[in-house]
Amino acid sequence: MLGKDHVSITLGTVFPFTIPLIFSENSQPVYALCVLVAALIGSLAPDADSDGKPKLHYDFKIIYYIMVPLHKLIVFSFSFFNFKEKMNLEYVVEEQHRGVMHSPIGVFISSFLLTLLTTIVGYFIFHEINATLIGFLFLGLISGQFLHLLEDSCTVSGIKWLFPFGTGELKGSIYTGNKIEGKKDIRPFLYRVFLLFFSAILLIFHSLGTIDVNEPAVYLFIFAAVTLIWGLIFLIAKIDNDNLWMQDAKKVRELERAVDRIGKHDTVRKRRKKRYGN
Ligand SMILES: [Zn+2]
Secondary structure (H helix, E strand, O other): OOHHHHHHHHHHHHHHHHHHHHHOOOOOHHHHHHHHHHHHHHHHHHHHHOOOOOHHHHHOHHHHHHHHHHHHHHHHHHHHHOOHHHHHHHHHHOOOOOOHHHOHHHHHHHHHHHHHHHHHHHHHHHOOOOHHHHHHHHHHHHHHHHHHHHHHHOEOOOEOOOOOOOOOOEEOOEOOOOOOOOOOOOHHHHHHHHHHHHHHHHHHHHHHOOOOOOOOHHHHHHHHHHHHHHHHHHHHOOOEOOOOOOOOHHHHHHHHHHHHHHHHHHHHHHHHHHHHOO
16 A cells, blocks of 8 residues: 555544543643654554665655664564574565565564664653653554554555464455556545544534543444444455465465575575685
8 A cells, every 4th residue: 555545544543542632631632642643653664674665765754764774673683583584585485575564573573662762762862751651652653553554454465464474364455556557446545534534423423522532431432433444444445364364385385495595595605604704
């Protein structure tokens, strides 16, 4: 999906949850803003692992420059467990983009690292730590990135949810970019409309006094409604989950062989380096 689709669908999903934060009696607009900004960053972050020149680089330079070193750091940290090759593997096996940042494990680690880095920088600047704000930051980052995976699952490229441990994937039928010449897939636009409509209804109900945003139960209602909308999004995207639980033996073998190849290549290179010094 395109950057702007990721941003709008993610913010459309997260915004209803911030309505009670903004409009309740002891409102916390700062926390709401923190979640929304973090979700915005999270919605774009996974595309940092795209092959070649990712669109993220042109559209949102700042986020690209934050995420690329982070992506490298994650791959590096996995090298201790010999996961490094697996993490880079998708580049080898497929021509497609999408590596570790497009997987739940990458989403979790990058959200954690980004929160940690922000906390450290924040501490040096303000000399204090606001635990609630940090909590909201993490929540925004992880939900933004998780939603990115859900959104990409609706596209024909799909997402390997078990990566790097399995080949299972979820994919839909949405084409993004200029795959079909002269035609435009309007589903991302339609999703935006659904989500915006729900936020509008919520705001109208609040102003009419039909719902009480001070009640914690309002979050349950929002969660149920947003889940329902996402069910509809998946339905319209014609998500194919047949392959999620099936391990493709051929692909697994390909993965293993590719790991082997990289491993051998590395060993040969190291030996050569030892012997000849280059
Ligand atoms: Zn993506």
